[in-house]
Amino acid sequence: MTQAVLLDLDGTLSDSRPGIEACFRYMLEQLGHDPAVAGDVTWAVGPPIAVSVRRLLEVYHDDRVDLGLSTYRARYTTTGLFECSVFPGISEMLAALTEGGRTLCVATSKRRDFAERVIDYLGLRRYLPKVYGALPGGGLDDKKDLLAEILRAEGFLASTTVMIGDRLHDVHAAQANAIRSIGVLWGYGGLVELREAGADAIVATPAEVVELV
Numbered sequence: 046m047t048q049a050v051l052l053d054l055d056g057t058l059s060d061s062r063p064g065i066e067a068c069f070r071y072m073l074e075q076l077g078h079d080p081a082v083a084g085d086v087t088w089a090v091g092p093p094i095a096v097s098v099r100r101l102l103e104v105y106h107d108d109r110v111d112l113g114l115s116t117y118r119a120r121y122t123t124t125g126l127f128e129c130s131v132f133p134g135i136s137e138m139l140a141a142l143t144e145g146g147r148t149l150c151v152a153t154s155k156r157r158d159f160a161e162r163v164i165d166y167l168g169l170r171r172y173l174p175k176v177y178g179a180l181p182g183g184g185l186d187d188k189k190d191l192l193a194e195i196l197r198a199e200g201f202l203a204s205t206t207v208m209i210g211d212r213l214h215d216v217h218a219a220q221a222n223a224i225r226s227i228g229v230l231w232g233y234g235g236l237v238e239l240r241e242a243g244a245d246a247i248v249a250t251p252a253e254v255v256e257l258v
Contacts, residue, residue: 047258049201050142051192051224052173053210054153054160056091056232058135059167064121064128065090069101072117078105090233091212093154093179093186126159131167132231138251139172142258151176152195152208154188175199188218196222207258210234213242227257 055061069089070080083104089097098113107113142149149172153160157178164173177195178185185191196203208219211232216239219226228239228247239247248254 046205047147047207047225048205049148049150049199049207050258051150051152051195051206051208053091053208053212053215053232054151054155054163054178056211056234057209057215057229058131058151058169059129059163060132061129061163062087062090062233064125067128068117068121068125069097071120072098072113073101073105075116076102076105076107076109076113078107087233091154092214093188094156095183095186121159126162127166129163129167131169132251134251136169136172138254139169141255143172145255145258147258148199148201149173149175150195150199151178152188152191152210153178154186154191154214155179156181188214189221192218192222192224196224209254211239213238216242216244227254229254 052058066086069086073080073083083101089101095114098117099110102110102113151160151173155178157176157180160176160178164170164176177191185194203223207225207227208215209227211229212234216226216228225245228244230236230249246257
């Protein structure tokens, strides 16, 4: 029986693409690049931010990753953080899981302090009192390390824990910790990515998550 449910944030609970994409384009402009050259940057929503910034700047043969990160965060902290919304059906899913006696935790590659603010802004705190994310300075950037820390800190058993996310990083992190994974199709990864990553189950709606869990 599933007792603990770990939930990714961007692309799983929150449609954060508008704010994140705007911050990436702002960063590129500030560093002197034409954002149009980067094309569609949906792929950059979800992975650890340093990974996405590095890959974006590689398009321009620019190695100023630290400057890119600080520039991105300057806009994200004041504006981009709030350019998001809850996906349809998520509040009902969280309510059903909570009423079913499951313990819910946010497990995101986003920096923990930013994630805390997003959860409060979206009004999800009553369902998600515990938020885990990357630490300032790069700690827990790797999602497999983040999930290991959650299991340790909360005392969850891997055998009764499930990870819910929209990207391959969520699936691979779950696999590394012997946790079952559920991939969601309303996010940014898509069916092919989740299937190739080896998700234990793939669902199209939040209601299906409740049925599985």
